[in-house]
Ligand code: AMP
């Protein structure tokens with residue numbers, strides 16, 4: 234721990250604090266290896282309190298020390314942290330290790346970990362729990378019913394108004410939601426999820442939900458179990474193709490903030506959604522520490538929760554974190570220690586946009602192993618956050634996943650930011666590269 238020099242009063246001799254202690258840097262481990270984790274590393278590197286950044290597994294473009302340990306190898310991660318004394322914090326970014334209880338296990342060994350416990354992360358890993366939770370505490374969300382019996386679910390959906398939404402209860406790589414235009418489609422979706430086990434055990438239970446109209450906003454908050462601090466809003470683009478066409482993906486680009494979501498809506502959302510959720514998690518005996526993500530559907534002045542995530546969003550984080558003007562390591566520490574209320578967190582009022590470059594074919598099958606060129610030639614002020622990449626024999630990065638990298642920048646207005654992002658994307662190439670051309674194109 235870094236010690237502060239305090240004025241000494243009375244008889245006690247002055248405490249001697251070594252200079253090395255004041256300047257001591259802490260190493261950290263980031264669990265995960267996508268663009269989101271790269272953005273977290275980028276921001277942590279700006280902290281004068283952070284030394285080396287390790288990652289499990291990280292990726293070859295993140296500029297961190299890759300441990301070779303996978304994000305779901307809990308024992309491997311715990312062993313690594315326990316045997317590296319200078320790692321003073323583990324940041325758990327992805328949903329799977331959170332759902333497996335990595336934060337609980339690290340904490341039980343006295344190791345500092347940023348992220349919710351397994352019980353608190355249940356808001357994400359069980360949609361049925363999240364819906365019942367919202368109903369119990371009067372948090373606005375779509376009408377729904379849950380089923381553990383496929384026959385009953387199929388009978389129920391024949392009577393639902395269409396479109397109707399069918400959701401697998403558990404984690405399904407963001408693919409467990411099916412919007413069905415007809416009752417027959419809804420029956421099929423139930424069959425695929427519950428009987429064919431398309432998403433494995435995640436489909437042992439389904440949520441059948443009313444379809445909501447409107448536009449989507451992602452609102453993220455740092456939480457310390459008791460207090461919260463909101464981040465600027467952001468907007469993801471989930472479909473693969475321009476005009477929100479094509480298949481659902483992990484996200485093809487994001488901007489922050491969402492100008493359409495003004496101060497009044499924010500105030501209302503804080504009052505009806507954010508504060509009640511944080512308060513209710515305490516009542517549940519699972520105070521939420523970490524990043525709580527509210528996926529909102531907004532229709533006029535009506536705001537409803539579509540989903541909770543128990544973590545930073547991807548690719549929202551790659552647009553939101555570059556706007557942060559405070560020390561991210563200090564914020565993570567305050568979330569762990571329950572002292573978030575003592576921090577004044579600063580955000581730039583500029584505009585941020587990122588666009589994802591993906592492998593041809595994504596989110597269906599795609600090829601890997603293509604050389605990536607031009608990513609070092611981007612203009613100053615433009616960030617390249619890497620996701621699915623690995624090192625090639627020639628030292629160049631090669632594609633190694635569906636979402637390969639994203640290009641991000643900040644400017645005084647969206648048009649300048651968008652033009653700069655797309656101008657710099659032109660410099661980057663790899664075989665089969667594709668990206669959406671319409672991220673933020675409706676923004677002034
Ligand atoms: P979720 O993982 O629950 O956020 O669902 C993924 C996506 O499905 C959301 O971002 C929405 O685009 C869509 N979606 C989920 N639930 C609904 C709903 N009740 N009405 C309309 N669209 C929905």
Ligand code: GLY
Nearest residue numbers: 469484546547548
């Ligand atoms: N961008 C949506 C998510 O991270 O789940």
